[in-house]
Amino acid sequence: MYCVSKMTEFWGSYGESGSSYIRETKGGSFTGLLPGDVALIELDTERGIYMVTGRDGGIIALSTVRYNPKATELEVRRALFNAATDVAYHYGAKNAFVVQGVDRIPVNEYEVGLLTAEGDER
Template sequence: MYCVSKMTNHYGSYGESDSSYIREVLTGSFSDLFPDGQAFIELDEARGTYKVTGQDGGVIAISTVIRSKKATDLEFRRQLFNAAADAACHYGAKNAYVVDGEMKTPVDEYEAELLKAEKEDDGE
């Protein structure tokens, strides 16, 4: 059995910084969230959000990442990916895939593509 909670961080007079919806097991153990060990990550760069789901499509975590005004698109994609991958790992995923339409890319391959793009960006 699971419950869903919302967490919103506040930083003084700066107001709300982000919101996260996290699916938690009532027993306190995260091991039941990914019984098959697979997580699926959806990144929405336009909205600055990510979603982590299990094999059954059940939402494990949804969060908003605040984009720095100085961040390039590539830097923000890295920040969003890192936050999503960290969430999937934290909640017990053994294998995670970044989902883009019908395409599912293993996180290791997705990160390798990001590293390649970052190196090319630095070389310009």
């Protein structure tokens, strides 16, 4: 059995930041949360949101990431990617994939692409 929690941080007059929905088991164990130990990661750089789901489509985490307002799209993508992969592995993923349209890119390959883009940007 799973429950859903919502955590919201407030930052003065800036309003709401860091809303998260995290599925947790009633007993606190993460066993069985990710069928096949596979996590799917979706990154929305326009809104600064990442989502981690299991293969069954159940949402494990949906959260925003705080970043510098002057950050480039690539820096936002890096912040989202790092946070999402941390969550995926925290919840027991042995394999994680970044979903882009119909493609599922293994996180290792996706990170190589990020590193290459970051190198080109410098």
